[in-house]
Amino acid sequence: MSDKTIEDKLKWLGALYTSKGINELVKNGHGNGLALASLFYRHAIGDWGDLEDEDYQLNNEMLIKGGRILSAYQFEGVEIWIITEADRARTTALLPSEY
Template sequence: MNTTHETSPASSPAGQPKPGHARFPLGQLAATPGVLELLEQHQANLFDLLARHASGDWGDVGAEDAHTNDQALIHGYRVLSCYTLVPGDPDTRVWIITERDRSVTTALLPSEY
């Protein structure tokens, strides 16, 4: 599956990403079998997570990693988001990584990295 998103201003006045406003292109989309199984088990929608990622909602990363992602958009580095499907359960974490050249975005489990 191949998708592109136009870059547009994505921050609200409070500095929070606007849902649905892509800040960078995702390129080719890929997902591992493990993450697809986890998403199915928890009835989660991968496209919702991809939309959050593209809009700059980095999920469950710390402040330093969120800042690193924001800088990565400026300087052309890899971007990593983390979403926990069941709060407090680290076994339900989904990582979404967009490569530095924005050619590929992959959804995977941390254990598959």
């Protein structure tokens, strides 16, 4: 088991943001903040969600090389993406249609 705290594991994500679409889902009772937080956490620990093996491998490479990282998850039946920018300044949860 790692000695890192949850805060340490999340640090590489930079600032966390949610899009208007995600905000509307939560505001309208679809999911909740804790469920969304758990998806940010999964992203932070390298669980890239519902991606093909190729995309998993690409994300793992981008961790080392510094490229953009994208995860895809089901958020109570709605697909959402979580994207960390290459410079690691921010990570955003959004709907694929908002990309």
